[in-house]
Amino acid sequence: MKKPLIILTGPTAVGKTHLSVRLAHAVGGEIISADSMQVYRHMDIGSAKITKEEMDNIPHYLIDVLNPEEEFHVVRFQQMAKEAMAKIYARGKIPILTGGTGFYIQAVVKDIDFSEDTEKSPVRQQLEQEAREKGAAWMHGRLREVDPASAIKIHENNIKRVIRALEYYELTGERISEHNEREAEKTSPYNTAYFVLNDDREKLYARIDRRVDEMLDAGLVPEVKKLKNMGYTKNMVSMQGLGYKEILSYLDEEITLEEAVYILKRDTRHFAKRQLTWFRREKDVIWVNKPEFSYNENAILEYMLKICKERGICDAGNECSVPGTGNQQ
Numbered sequence: 001m002k003k004p005l006i007i008l009t010g011p012t013a014v015g016k017t018h019l020s021v022r023l024a025h026a027v028g029g030e031i032i033s034a035d036s037m038q039v040y041r042h043m044d045i046g047s048a049k050i051t052k053e054e055m056d057n058i059p060h061y062l063i064d065v066l067n068p069e070e071e072f073h074v075v076r077f078q079q080m081a082k083e084a085m086a087k088i089y090a091r092g093k094i095p096i097l098t099g100g101t102g103f104y105i106q107a108v109v110k111d112i113d114f115s116e117d118t119e120k121s122p123v124r125q126q127l128e129q130e131a132r133e134k135g136a137a138w139m140h141g142r143l144r145e146v147d148p149a150s151a152i153k154i155h156e157n158n159i160k161r162v163i164r165a166l167e168y169y170e171l172t173g174e175r176i177s178e179h180n181e182r183e184a185e186k187t188s189p190y191n192t193a194y195f196v197l198n199d200d201r202e203k204l205y206a207r208i209d210r211r212v213d214e215m216l217d218a219g220l221v222p223e224v225k226k227l228k229n230m231g232y233t234k235n236m237v238s239m240q241g242l243g244y245k246e247i248l249s250y251l252d253e254e255i256t257l258e259e260a261v262y263i264l265k266r267d268t269r270h271f272a273k274r275q276l277t278w279f280r281r282e283k284d285v286i287w288v289n290k291p292e293f294s295y296n297e298n299a300i301l302e303y304m305l306k307i308c309k310e311r312g313i314c315d316a317g318n319e320c321s322v323p324g325t326g327n328q329q
Helices: 016-027 074-090 103-111 120-132 134-146 146-151 159-172 176-186 201-218 218-231 245-251 255-283 297-308
Strands: 003-009 028-034 092-100 190-198 286-290
Touching: 003 103, 003 286, 016 092, 016 120, 028 201, 074 092, 074 103, 074 176, 092 103, 103 255, 120 134, 120 159, 120 297, 134 146, 134 159, 146 176, 176 201, 190 201, 201 218, 201 255, 218 245, 245 255, 286 297
Parallel strands: 003 092, 003 190, 028 092, 190 286
Antiparallel strands: none
């Protein structure tokens, strides 16, 4: 018997957080954050981190567990998520992966093998030296020559992933894009219900713009200023997150606050579009389009629970019933 695993994902600002907590109450679940930013302490406003009140007594994992200088990547996420899942299963609960980082979710759902990437090889050390001497654009050009598919997916500023892809090619003679494609075709070892929450593009973009304004009202600029004063800089992976690098540029007097806000809203909309592109490529996903449910969260939850029941994710001891009431616009 495969163990149950529920995934609730979708583009940023679509409304996953509130729904995930209600889903957890309904199925006897506990939540694992599949988010590359909420894992960091001190980064609350810009990451739209769930509050203790919003958690509503549902245990959450992989939130506030690392400092911003610590390395966090898909391999570490997979390891930490599996550890969390083992604890949840041991408690007789159902893990719910919630967040918008598609590659992280895929790594767990398909149990992707990253063993080739775990040891730091002399090849990687050489590539890191080249990157320091010749820069990100040059390294990305090298990747484009040997693995065009990876070059399309990996932004040139993501130098760690560029280096890892080049290292994999040099060590194995195989493109990492081919390896990842093969791993992504694997059958999941879990009994899954993989939900993608979505909304009309215009409404989603309006929510994104509104969320950025709310972040600013909540103190995004002081939060980033505090991080800067703590010694965290733009060359750290954590500080490359949306909301942090733009405000850092403002604090460094490279751009005005108005320009920073414009860039943040624009790039967050672009990010949401990329997220949706990723989820459309994934197999076995269940699209939950909010307009089709007239934005009635109870109706959305009933639909999700119906599928969970049909797939045997809810057992006889759990009624899979909708707790409470309320619609989310």
